[in-house]
Amino acid sequence: MKITLPPLNDTREYNRKTTDYGNGMIEIVAYHQPKETYIGERPPSSKNKPKLSDEEQEKRTRSQIHAIRRRIKGYALINDFEWFVTLTLDPQKVNSFNYDVSKTVLLKWCRSMRDKYGKFNYLLIPELHKSGAIHFHGLLGKIPNENFVQAVNPKTNIPVVRNGRQVYNLTDWKHGFSDCEKLENSEKASSYITKYITSALLTDKDMYGKKRYFNSQGLKKPKVSFSMEDNTKLNDFIPNFGIVGTDSDGKNYVDVGLYKLTTDRETGALIQKDTNYVIRAKNEYK
Known part of the structure; x- marks a missing residue:
């Protein structure tokens, strides 16, 4: 057609x-x-697109890096996120080396958090560890403070403080380890999250055709206008x-x-x- x-x-x-x-x-x-x-609006493009070679796919993906970073930055700046988090997956519980399995576990957890709290804003980015395991960095909206407990060093039992700020664990995350810090402002949120949109993430062959970030529905977007001035x-x-x-x-x-x-x-x-x-x-x- x-x-x-x-x-x-x-x-x-x-x-x-x-x-x-x-x-x-x-x-x-x-x-x-x-x-x-x-x-x-343009009409939908044909689904019968020619398959790209690895080289063509990498070139196309690299060209998308700035657009994806801008989109992530916009979400981070305009929405009221409260926490910066790192969520890891326990390989004894989840096959964290499988992207699709890891993604399914994460999104199922996000839905359960929404069901539990009514509204649950999130913006999460997968990262490939050197070992090949998947974990997630991102921003979370309002969650009851009592769901966060002070992170402590397991050897010394001393609270973990990073750059003068207390680190917390999120008790709702039961699939592995969690590392959470309270955000100071939206600019900090934007700075934290966009650094994880890396060339490695976008051009890794195992990530072709897969989502590079996950966001809750209904997040506000910045207003963009075009004009002659x-x-x-x-x-x-x-x-x-x-x-x-x-x-x-x-x-x-x-x-x-x-x-x-x-x-x-x-x-x-x-x-x-x-x-x-x-x-x-x-x-x-x-």
Whole structure:
């Protein structure tokens, strides 16, 4: 069956992409040359897709890394997660070397937590240990505090403290070991979780065609908009990530600039608190 895509006039130009995380944090990507975005929904693609070679699959997967990280970051920033957790699987109880078995155990547990507490927000990422065993890192929403007990060193019986913060075990997780830390804020949550979206996870042959993360239904998503704007209004800010080109007169310009900004609660003005900057030449960014 031949699928006909909508005509080109169902697109519109934009030179600015704005992501509003709903908590005062705004991320702007400004483009020197306008780009196009599709308006509306495309029809479903054919299910009879040609099978990709391992090399083609790896290339395709690598191209998805930034998109997946942005999606994970959005979930982490805009939702009210309270705990960062690592959940391992006891090989005496679960075949933790089998991805599908490990995934089934995890999702069954998530459903039981939802049934138990009514609402259970989660965002979990599988990680392959060097041994080949699967474990999960992620963020959890509100769970009664009494379900967490202080983690203690089994040899010394001294409470486990990491970077000045108490580590806990989650009594609800009975499939192996749990390591839990209370989150300070959404930015910390985002920082913790996105580092586990690694090239190794995405390009491992055993992970082709498998989910790279698991999230509860109903999580809030950031608001994304596309528009044509006067990007010279961003000249007061430094791109937190920028690709700089050189025009025919030898003058530099920002070809693509990503700005991490915050809305001032009193004035509504955009301010820049993030002082981490990475600037690259356009001819070096391939």
